[in-house]
Amino acid sequence: MSTRIAFLKGHGTENDFVIVPDPDNALDLSPRTVAALCDRRAGIGGDGVLHVVRSAAHPEARHLADEAEWFMDYRNADGSVAEMCGNGVRVFARYLQRAGHAGEGDLPIATRGGVKHAHLAKDEPGAEPGTGPVTVAMGRAVLPGGDVAVATAHGTAPALHVNMGNPHAVAFVADLADAGELLSAPAVTPAGAYPDGVNVEYVVDRGPGHVAMRVHERGSGETRSCGTGACAVAVAAARRDGADPAVTGSPVTYTVDLPGGRLLITEYPDGSVDMTGPAVIVAEGEIDAGWLAGVS
Numbered sequence: 325m326s327t328r329i330a331f332l333k334g335h336g337t338e339n340d341f342v343i344v345p346d347p348d349n350a351l352d353l354s355p356r357t358v359a360a361l362c363d364r365r366a367g368i369g370g371d372g373v374l375h376v377v378r379s380a381a382h383p384e385a386r387h388l389a390d391e392a393e394w395f396m397d398y399r400n401a402d403g404s405v406a407e408m409c410g411n412g413v414r415v416f417a418r419y420l421q422r423a424g425h426a427g428e429g430d431l432p433i434a435t436r437g438g439v440k441h442a443h444l445a446k447d448e449p450g451a452e453p454g455t456g457p458v459t460v461a462m463g464r465a466v467l468p469g470g471d472v473a474v475a476t477a478h479g480t481a482p483a484l485h486v487n488m489g490n491p492h493a494v495a496f497v498a499d500l501a502d503a504g505e506l507l508s509a510p511a512v513t514p515a516g517a518y519p520d521g522v523n524v525e526y527v528v529d530r531g532p533g534h535v536a537m538r539v540h541e542r543g544s545g546e547t548r549s550c551g552t553g554a555c556a557v558a559v560a561a562a563r564r565d566g567a568d569p570a571v572t573g574s575p576v577t578y579t580v581d582l583p584g585g586r587l588l589i590t591e592y593p594d595g596s597v598d599m600t601g602p603a604v605i606v607a608e609g610e611i612d613a614g615w616l617a618g619v620s
């Protein structure tokens with residue numbers, strides 16, 4: 325393992341990540357190592373790790389190497405692996421741009437949820453470089469059906485199961501405080517509905533095409549934002565509002581306010597979903613190799 329292990333810190337609407345560039349997939353990022361990196365006291369701190377690996381160098385992405393040079397090996401703060409991370413993909417794209425690996429226009433990124441296409445908007449004239457919004461084609465939501473319910477501060481609320489590559493249970497509530505403290509994973513019924521865990525979103529209305537949400541993320545706890553969660557919320561809201569694009573034939577956009585910022589989600593009649601939001605690189609530095617060895 326090299327003695328100089330670079331990292332960067334970044335966030336998308338305050339869903340924050342430790343970015344670890346490792347093109348040849350040389351680092352052994354065990355769940356224990358990831359959890360140590362994400363520790364906000366004894367480590368660097370983050371909701372997750374974005375391990376940056378060439379697709380050809382990773383057994384789970386090798387088959388995508390012709391479509392996307394880079395693989396976002398995403399890990400949750402507890403060290404668990406997730407299929408997708410929406411805010412993470414935007415930050416990953418911003419890192420590739422900063423590192424000189426991204427040209428103008430479409431940027432394919434391999435993920436465990438397939439190849440996602442990012443588009444980095446040009447910076448506003450006079451703005452700092454790398455501050456324009458990033459749009460990601462998130463693919464299509466899958467609604468597996470089945471009645472699920474999630475715990476609230478006062479009982480339970482019906483929820484819609486929406487899969488964005490990763491699982492979500494979306495509940496519409498009267499007030500975001502109805503989510504309770506979210507200090508642990510909300511109970512979901514039926515208990516076996518999500519054998520691998522689930523991200524739970526609580527949603528209130530703010531106006532036509534405008535919602536606000538809180539989220540308890542699988543593997544990370546309550547976060548300030550969840551990109552795939554915002555997509556799941558917009559898809560659920562469109563079905564609730566009779567605005568399912570597959571039925572109306574028209575795209576629908578929801579403004580989604582999260583504790584950490586705002587995302588714009590558009591769903592199209594073919595079911596595809598676009599997410600647009602910020603992506604910020606905050607800092608870069610070096611991980612001490614001795615410390616890393618001690619926590620691995």
Ligand SMILES: N[C@H](CCC[C@H](N)C(=O)O)C(=O)O
Pocket residue numbers: 339371400405406407408409410411412490491523541542543544549550551552553
């Ligand atoms: N915790 C999620 C992965 C990260 C999702 C979230 N950070 C996002 O921006 O989509 C899961 O285990 O499915």
